[in-house]
Amino acid sequence: MTSDAAAWEALRLSLWVACWATVLAVPLALWIAWILARRDFWGKSLLSALVHLPLVLPPVVTGYLLLMGFGRNAPLGRALDSIGITLAFHWSGAVLAAIIMGFPLMVRAMRLAIEAVDPKLEEAAATLGAPRIAIFGRVTLPLIAPGILAGAVMGFAKAMGEFGATITFVANIPGQTQTLPSAIWAALQIPGGENQAIAMVMMASVVAIGAVLISEALARRVAARIAGA
Amino acid sequence: MTSDAAAWEALRLSLWVACWATVLAVPLALWIAWILARRDFWGKSLLSALVHLPLVLPPVVTGYLLLMGFGRNAPLGRALDSIGITLAFHWSGAVLAAIIMGFPLMVRAMRLAIEAVDPKLEEAAATLGAPRIAIFGRVTLPLIAPGILAGAVMGFAKAMGEFGATITFVANIPGQTQTLPSAIWAALQIPGGENQAIAMVMMASVVAIGAVLISEALARRVAARIAGA
Amino acid sequence: ERVTVFAAASLRGALEEIAQAYPGDVSLSFGGSGTIARQIAAGAPADVVVLANTLWMDWLVEQGTHIIGAPQPVAANTLVLIGPKDAEPLAELNDLPARLATGRLAIGHRDAVPAGTYARQWLEASGLWNEVKDRLAETDNVRAALAFVARGAVPLGIVYASDAVAEPAVKVLWHAPASDHDTIAYPAAALTPLGKTFLHALTSPQAGLIFAAHGFQAVIQ
Amino acid sequence: MTLSAHIRHRFGAFDLDVAFDAGPGITALFGQSGAGKTTIINAVAGLFAPDAGHVTLNGDPLFDSTAKAFVVPAARRFGYVFQDARLFPHLNVRENLTFGTRYAPASAKGASLDDVTDLLGLSALLNRMPATLSGGEKQRAAIGRALLAKPQMLLMDEPLASLDGPRKQEILPYLERLRDGPLGLPILYVSHAVDEIARLADTLVLLKDGRVQAHGPLYDVMADPGAVPLLGVREAGAVIEAEVLSHATDGLTHLRSSGGDLHLPGVQAQPGTKVRLRVLAQDVMLSVNKPEGLSALNVMPVTIQDVHQGDGPGAAIALRAGDDRLLARITRRAVAELGLTTDMRCYAILKATSVAPGSIGR
Amino acid sequence: MTLSAHIRHRFGAFDLDVAFDAGPGITALFGQSGAGKTTIINAVAGLFAPDAGHVTLNGDPLFDSTAKAFVVPAARRFGYVFQDARLFPHLNVRENLTFGTRYAPASAKGASLDDVTDLLGLSALLNRMPATLSGGEKQRAAIGRALLAKPQMLLMDEPLASLDGPRKQEILPYLERLRDGPLGLPILYVSHAVDEIARLADTLVLLKDGRVQAHGPLYDVMADPGAVPLLGVREAGAVIEAEVLSHATDGLTHLRSSGGDLHLPGVQAQPGTKVRLRVLAQDVMLSVNKPEGLSALNVMPVTIQDVHQGDGPGAAIALRAGDDRLLARITRRAVAELGLTTDMRCYAILKATSVAPGSIGR
């Protein structure tokens, strides 16, 4: 494999991992964000602190913790393995790492959006006979769409950029777990690898800028619709 | 220096760096967030993409870019050096790295908060004679306080946890630039360092959880005041 | 006056002990060899630099970095194949692929991590490379490869002898012959006159003893 | 369909303790700003659980603090027109209007989208977003939204406050039809406008500082001397019942009440039906002689039952005209000059045009 | 202080093109929902820059589309009472009220906090947060907030729509005092309530679909037959000027107009001052004979100037009483029965209590 081909392979894998991570994390993050924004319960602040933890811990540590929790020898990892879900040394492990690392960002964006929704609108929907789930789907969800989008973009960007936890948890297996950041890092560890690294940094930047531009355009559309323009 | 003392020293430095990074980044992030939320100009989406970039790039890359930009041999670094500002291999460089890495998170939280403020309230303040700056200070700012708080907590947490860009930019000099994550990483590099690492992970977690708890309590106070409870 | 030493992270245990014995104040900053080399090139305030691989030292010299004297090796190391502590001894190296079964072989990144490069050379020399190259778990540092074996995430790994010594959860299954890979040397260079003194201390016999105690091989001047 | 409510709740210094029944027809909650009207209607809608009390509909508990019963708002199916419009900002007017339709049971009857958009003048606005609507347009859309949810009861919190007179005059008859038509939709109606209430309400609940001051059929309450200061002196008046005899070509309707014949404009009812007429006390003049050559067409012989002199320059005169009661408000000076006393016979003069069409109901 | 505005703006299908002057005193914008009232007032406040036109105050441009002039809202110092209250949710009532005070020039005169809280009944609410206020309480706080910014002009968009009658009756005289007092504060006033406008306004701008239908001194516009359908027939009427002669002990005031003497309740002005009286057309009865023994105290000899018969059952009779004009609305049948024709002399009867205190201004 030429190093060029390896870079494209890494890009493909990074996109794949980032998309999966975003798709899987959005509903979960939304749920946690909703709980944090709208429910009151004992330990709520602790839950919030827990969600923030991956921000604070060095990614290596998160990687080690994942390894201890989901590795081949860990009970949880074995259990998942027995039902056909392999995480160790598999791209799905990279997805898990990306989800966890991006989770604080996604939850916070969505939570802020939910907190900004006037509960009186939800009350109005209730008086019109809408059951809870419909209130969420037809009132809350569309109103927080910009926040979800913001969270999704942050999660996606983080997933594209995640390196430390991923390599510690699932190592660096070309085509499986060698994401773009791993490849960039590797290139930088070799004297004279800068050019290759720069090329891959460009790739990552283009993807990220593209994702942000798309999300900004979508958000603008939503805002314009509400303003009636 | 015993390794225990080194850990405390690293904690002290991390707190110092994180506090400085938060204090310095909040106004800047607020400004960018306000521009992104309230202004319309050519290249706005690109600015937004730029802000997101540190999320996407592997931290090492950000670190190298900083090193290339602000290193002792780089023109910018030399210029700053000549006016007495040393960044490379200095704790102030760790602050810069933390600011840049936390910036996307802070900007996004504040932007979402600003977007949630009804511009009609700002209009009302204008009709009461308030100049722009007073409108911002007396209406917008208090209304987005929860978002600023959220952004600050995320930025602080990220600054406490930042590792890749920091170690690349300012190295890992105990008492100078060895933050808690660097120390944790270093501890994990030698056999038997795990226990020391675990102790430091605990320290970081306690700080982060404390910060989140405080911010949650503050946010609750603000919300309670507005609800008139 | 304080001596600042930028050193490869795998030397940490030994260097800390040497620093303690050193009469002056010593500040040790650990990182990956590539990172450290670039930092030195960017003007890091180091008096001494110690790397885990000669490639980066050569690169530093090429960059025109101001070095006092010539770089010199301060320690050497050997490579070992390890398995979990209850592993059966390996009858011959060619059993390695069979022992892997469906598992993976943990090594440092084949190009980015020096230990990984040496491991690749060894495997190539012993004709196993093609058989295992798609069954590797490459890590960002050799300690992570050790951890994979220690945690049972992989059945086998190739690490430095110095790492294997200190980890009770693993067992050495095979020693790599020194001829099968480049010399595993830790080259050091002094960047300032102050550093020159410390470099002396690094190459002293006492230092050699300490290196040896940490599983390295002392370099006989 | 009868709603029965007993609500006790405390918000800081405000202490609400009210009990009332709202039978079929329109029940008006009237009281000054801060009297607790919105709080009551919120409790009925189930938007919060009061500290104590109960709310029942046809005897079924919707809320009961002792039995810990609480039916969620969605299950109550009360169409609520909020004091602020509360349209969904992300939905256009059409989507707002039809928001609740799908949750109504298939058997529920109610207005159609076309009816409602026509009535409320929303047809041209259906594709507009709420942010672009004027204050009155928003409020109209909010009324339509509540109607189209096919509720079993309507809760309206000052629904017409931001509407202009002509538009009000279109909507009020529609509300009357909702009440009187096959749906017989009961309405709990909050308003500051006595004329609206006087026109619409069957039952009136007068509130002050979180307490019920008076409660009962509209005409009893409106005639209650204690209620007059709360309602405002200009709005006091009585009600008489009359049968429609015929409609003349000049637009006047000939009606017969127990006190005499009346000729009034703007009566829509069919000949033979009975209507009720609200006659404001200030629209009634008294004459001791039978008046001649006067532009007022309606003159009734009456007997003075009571002369009630207040502090101000006015006096309230209770009159009997046949079986009906009338109320006249004239100056004290006129009382003195004409020598009006109890049991005196005189003539009540009622300007035909001064009985607003809106005062004629049922 | 004269505001002159010419505003052209297009919002989707809505096309606004209006020009009007607002001199000293109160200028009312009246028109049905969606006519463009809020849009105009927003343009005057500087909340948006219209597509074309200009807004000047005493000749100084606040906005001019050709000269590209635009003074920011804060510099215009117009106190704006929004149609929705728009209180600052994070500030309590006191902080909301005093928000603008510090930006007023030191020389600016205006109401004091105590005055305003007393007038608006806010004293007990000063430490409350807006989220806990009732609809009317919010609106009152919004009025107070605008007043306390010591503006050079007030813009009020349906400020009293959510207030009860008694509260309105307290606030209206206060607005009159602001207009008439030493401040001479001009007010641009949007309302749907004709009685409010009739009482307060000096100048009336009648709007329909973004166009000015009629514009001028209140009494000219109110007497304009073209304006009657926009105002509503019940609100048509004329104005006469009268001098206060004396106040009697029974609360009636003796006034002299060019058409004859009047006895009215509720007049506050000092003897010797001139007042203006609004007499609703529907409050005027006509008699061909001089009436005797009638409870109405005010009878004036008049000459019929015009008999205007519309489509409905009513007719408008223009009358001359001395130098003043009166308008009477009676039924067509009465016109026929009494044989009323132009130039005929007859008597206008005016119930004393039917002239509301609010109809007496200046």
Ligand SMILES: Nc1ncnc2c1ncn2[C@@H]1O[C@H](COP(=O)(O)OP(=O)(O)OP(=O)(O)O)[C@@H](O)[C@H]1O
């Ligand atoms: N952004 C917009 N796009 C389209 N139409 C608009 C927009 N903004 C306002 N309009 C329309 O302009 C018209 C005038 O609105 P405006 O708010 O001035 O009415 P108004 O006279 O204040 O009515 P109301 O008494 O109901 O408050 C309305 O029909 C409204 O729908």
Ligand SMILES: Nc1ncnc2c1ncn2[C@@H]1O[C@H](COP(=O)(O)OP(=O)(O)OP(=O)(O)O)[C@@H](O)[C@H]1O
């Ligand atoms: N959370 C609260 N804390 C303290 N007081 C409250 C709270 N909520 C409501 N109140 C008070 O309760 C009283 C009743 O409020 P409510 O909204 O029911 O009044 P209302 O009759 O609807 O008045 P309006 O006609 O002005 O809308 C008001 O005086 C209000 O200030």
Ligand SMILES: [Mg+2]
């Ligand atoms: Mg209310």
Ligand SMILES: [Mg+2]
């Ligand atoms: Mg309006």
